[in-house]
Amino acid sequence: MTTASGAKVLERFPAGSPRGSWPAEEYAARCRAQGEPATVVMDLESDAFLVVVPAEGG
Template sequence: MTESTHNVLRRFSAGHPRGSLPAEEYAAEQRVLGTPAEVVMNLRTDEFHVIVPCATSKA
């Protein structure tokens, strides 16, 4: 099993008439609030995901 390196904040359908723009707008709003959000495409589910890095803890 692999560890996830990011958390998905929100998913957007890739079939949206505006393409990735809704996801990009949401990610930009999150960045204004201080969240390091970015958009990636999930080809398996045909969705755009707005993601943020996972917090890592050092033992």
């Protein structure tokens, strides 16, 4: 799956996580530790945090 900006979505997390819980950020950190340039963005339409990486060739 890719976003309108051309980024590849690795994982999505609902925005309603318990206070103090940051599963999207934790997942992105694990990806970065493995060499993936992962970042977290908010998808307002689905009310979810997306962990994304730049699309191949873009």
